[in-house]
Amino acid sequence: MSDVAPVLDRLDASLDESLERLFALLAIRSISTDPAFAPECRRAAEWLAADLRSIGFAADVRETAGHPMVVAHHEGEGPHVLFYGHYDVQPVDPLELWEDDPFAPALKEVEPGRKVITGRGASDDKGQLMTFVEACRAYKAVHGRLPCRVSILFEGEEESGSPSLRPFLEKHAGELKADFALVCDTGMWDRETPAICVGLRGLVGEEVTVRAADRDLHSGFFGGLAANPIRILARVLADMHDGNGRVTIPGFYDGVEETPPDILKSWEALGRTPESLLGPIGLSVPAGETGRSPLELIWARPTAEFNGIVGGYTGEGFKTVIPAQASAKVSFRLVHRQDPEKIRAAFRDFVRARIPADCSVSFAPHGGSPAIQLSYDSPMVKTAEAALTQEWGRPAVSIAMGGSIPIVGDFQRLLGMESLLVGFGLPDDRIHSPNEKYELSSFHKGQRSWARILAALARGGRQ
Amino acid sequence: MSDVAPVLDRLDASLDESLERLFALLAIRSISTDPAFAPECRRAAEWLAADLRSIGFAADVRETAGHPMVVAHHEGEGPHVLFYGHYDVQPVDPLELWEDDPFAPALKEVEPGRKVITGRGASDDKGQLMTFVEACRAYKAVHGRLPCRVSILFEGEEESGSPSLRPFLEKHAGELKADFALVCDTGMWDRETPAICVGLRGLVGEEVTVRAADRDLHSGFFGGLAANPIRILARVLADMHDGNGRVTIPGFYDGVEETPPDILKSWEALGRTPESLLGPIGLSVPAGETGRSPLELIWARPTAEFNGIVGGYTGEGFKTVIPAQASAKVSFRLVHRQDPEKIRAAFRDFVRARIPADCSVSFAPHGGSPAIQLSYDSPMVKTAEAALTQEWGRPAVSIAMGGSIPIVGDFQRLLGMESLLVGFGLPDDRIHSPNEKYELSSFHKGQRSWARILAALARGGRQ
Numbered sequence: 001m002s003d004v005a006p007v008l009d010r011l012d013a014s015l016d017e018s019l020e021r022l023f024a025l026l027a028i029r030s031i032s033t034d035p036a037f038a039p040e041c042r043r044a045a046e047w048l049a050a051d052l053r054s055i056g057f058a059a060d061v062r063e064t065a066g067h068p069m070v071v072a073h074h075e076g077e078g079p080h081v082l083f084y085g086h087y088d089v090q091p092v093d094p095l096e097l098w099e100d101d102p103f104a105p106a107l108k109e110v111e112p113g114r115k116v117i118t119g120r121g122a123s124d125d126k127g128q129l130m131t132f133v134e135a136c137r138a139y140k141a142v143h144g145r146l147p148c149r150v151s152i153l154f155e156g157e158e159e160s161g162s163p164s165l166r167p168f169l170e171k172h173a174g175e176l177k178a179d180f181a182l183v184c185d186t187g188m189w190d191r192e193t194p195a196i197c198v199g200l201r202g203l204v205g206e207e208v209t210v211r212a213a214d215r216d217l218h219s220g221f222f223g224g225l226a227a228n229p230i231r232i233l234a235r236v237l238a239d240m241h242d243g244n245g246r247v248t249i250p251g252f253y254d255g256v257e258e259t260p261p262d263i264l265k266s267w268e269a270l271g272r273t274p275e276s277l278l279g280p281i282g283l284s285v286p287a288g289e290t291g292r293s294p295l296e297l298i299w300a301r302p303t304a305e306f307n308g309i310v311g312g313y314t315g316e317g318f319k320t321v322i323p324a325q326a327s328a329k330v331s332f333r334l335v336h337r338q339d340p341e342k343i344r345a346a347f348r349d350f351v352r353a354r355i356p357a358d359c360s361v362s363f364a365p366h367g368g369s370p371a372i373q374l375s376y377d378s379p380m381v382k383t384a385e386a387a388l389t390q391e392w393g394r395p396a397v398s399i400a401m402g403g404s405i406p407i408v409g410d411f412q413r414l415l416g417m418e419s420l421l422v423g424f425g426l427p428d429d430r431i432h433s434p435n436e437k438y439e440l441s442s443f444h445k446g447q448r449s450w451a452r453i454l455a456a457l458a459r460g461g462r463q
Numbered sequence: 464m465s466d467v468a469p470v471l472d473r474l475d476a477s478l479d480e481s482l483e484r485l486f487a488l489l490a491i492r493s494i495s496t497d498p499a500f501a502p503e504c505r506r507a508a509e510w511l512a513a514d515l516r517s518i519g520f521a522a523d524v525r526e527t528a529g530h531p532m533v534v535a536h537h538e539g540e541g542p543h544v545l546f547y548g549h550y551d552v553q554p555v556d557p558l559e560l561w562e563d564d565p566f567a568p569a570l571k572e573v574e575p576g577r578k579v580i581t582g583r584g585a586s587d588d589k590g591q592l593m594t595f596v597e598a599c600r601a602y603k604a605v606h607g608r609l610p611c612r613v614s615i616l617f618e619g620e621e622e623s624g625s626p627s628l629r630p631f632l633e634k635h636a637g638e639l640k641a642d643f644a645l646v647c648d649t650g651m652w653d654r655e656t657p658a659i660c661v662g663l664r665g666l667v668g669e670e671v672t673v674r675a676a677d678r679d680l681h682s683g684f685f686g687g688l689a690a691n692p693i694r695i696l697a698r699v700l701a702d703m704h705d706g707n708g709r710v711t712i713p714g715f716y717d718g719v720e721e722t723p724p725d726i727l728k729s730w731e732a733l734g735r736t737p738e739s740l741l742g743p744i745g746l747s748v749p750a751g752e753t754g755r756s757p758l759e760l761i762w763a764r765p766t767a768e769f770n771g772i773v774g775g776y777t778g779e780g781f782k783t784v785i786p787a788q789a790s791a792k793v794s795f796r797l798v799h800r801q802d803p804e805k806i807r808a809a810f811r812d813f814v815r816a817r818i819p820a821d822c823s824v825s826f827a828p829h830g831g832s833p834a835i836q837l838s839y840d841s842p843m844v845k846t847a848e849a850a851l852t853q854e855w856g857r858p859a860v861s862i863a864m865g866g867s868i869p870i871v872g873d874f875q876r877l878l879g880m881e882s883l884l885v886g887f888g889l890p891d892d893r894i895h896s897p898n899e900k901y902e903l904s905s906f907h908k909g910q911r912s913w914a915r916i917l918a919a920l921a922r923g924g925r926q
Binding site: 289 | 553554560622623678681685696740745748751752757760774775777783784785789791794866890
């Protein structure tokens, strides 16, 4: 008989205690994009290292040029796996849209029999990473050992472009290289159906600042004569898409492949429509490239998105000013073999070509990672598929993901290691938005799923 | 002999005291666009009323729905004039660009023999309005009377679109109607050459907010599928000008007249080039309609300007969000017979036509006033021209102005009263920008100019 059954019982019995631990972690304001919260990031790292030590890991907090990493190791006889998660969270503004304090996590019954965990990071990624930690804790408590040799890497800069990650992986490659990686930062197909992610879009972030006059100007004196940086920036951004929603930057689609017809067909079979995808967020009209299904748009097509813009007077009332500068945060989601640095360079050329001779432009890079495409039929994927199907009572589906998880590309390139992407988030978790939540069922059955996956991996996939 | 000579002597002798009074007024943070400063606006009004009472005016602070007005009257035998100025000032952000505290006014020697008064409102409009008050004070001190019957109206909402002004003028029309108005909110041609303004552009302000999804979205999940309000707004703004710098809103140029060739010629004779106008602010290329002289662009052509834009994440670092909304502050400078409300409606139609079916847009109006065109050869203008020429030792020039002064249109429409626009500001005064200043020579000779103008008006223009 499987040795996982008592572990699952133990996870059921200790759910309340596991929630208390998660709440303690969620209460730490580890916002990585804002330097003001650096001490909170460190606190989250230290909390995690201490928790891992309490269940027998050799765990410590490692310095980087930015926020620290947590590295932990535990001996075991099965294959060597490296589990990855991130303890940093997104900013919480606009704060006034939160129903509850984002850093006072709570359990809420949202409908009879359905509870959710509320708070920033509940789903992305603290709740997810703790599903794995809890699975290890229970296995250890029941059997006094782990079924595999387990290493853990927790990062604190995932939400700010992971600037320290590559140097860290390069420096500690020998220590961190395992047979494969387990990454818990993705989602389920729906509340009942588990999923394994085999495709991930890449990401390039850029901040562009257009400067015109050397000071703010009165629009009465200078309007109609002096260059207006908001007008220049609006022109640049508007020029970036054509009437069919395609990105117009020269070379942007280099390396983009058409998705095979059988894959498109399997996605169509999932039954998503523009209405079912956009309805829950108050929209109905697909805004991307025309003539493509909504799942193809978010899973297998590249995009240019505008994530922020600011210039001139934005306070109460009105100020008839021509501002000295205006800036925008622009990001690109990449697929297949698009090259992040070529895209960055092409974008900068595209912008520079639209700046008047007496104005200037500057750029700040914010991360860059290529897309990832895993094989649909690797043994590792098949093993996890079976374990997930057993736990959830529904066949696990192989999907792609719109968001990037740069670590997966880095594991591949720097450590020669494939990643198994299993997660329990849901599209309505409001990650990166006010009122983030994580289903209690995701947290609980997520723990059980990892226990099953670890056991199955130890058996080499045999039931 | 003229009775103005001893008044001029008195103004010379009391310059230091007049500066102390101006500094006291400049220290009051009367920013009208920000509700947080409402008590400071009231304090400025009360300070002015008290000062006017101290020189024999019947002066009081009058309530409005917004910031209060100051109304004052003084008997006199000559014509009845109504002097207008505004005690409110522009916001001071970005505060870090100020060399000195904007509300700690000071006198600075910027080159040998040239001093300037620094602080927010020094030029726009507290310094200017005090030139008139000081002229009255000196005349009264020397002669025990004023040469004209003088009424005064000081407004506190000029920088926020003057919402209370029209109702106030309508309600107090009988009390405020004079033979003509004197308005001191304009500039000189250059530091040595006085000017009278005979043309003023009008202004329409609009705030437009585009809303897409009902929450901020993760650009990984929804990028390429969900509408992005920054992209929609950028498209709208970019569409508003064609390749020749003309505004593309249908009907925008209705009521715009070509400036007569002899006027254009007189402006050309002033010798301004794109370089001489734009060089001081770090620019060189005219950004408005092609094929027109720079003075025509700012004095006699309408514009669409973008004064502020904000949407999405604008803090430190990066956030891969598709924001729920984005907004812009847009203003139009109007000339000749352009109708502000028709322009506003045409703009809104233009925007609405570019909003996708599942998104929405809302508008907030921020003031609206038509342009003003005075006659080049009215007796009032000729009288002031002679007085200014005498004071400054150079012929006063008749110019137009790019900025709007809505009061002038309101005086014409509501009180049937023409306005004489004389002011002593300079293009490099940095009004509406950090480090605003007013030349000490403007303040001093401005006082003397008003003393001469009042005396000349009392004599019916005879020397």
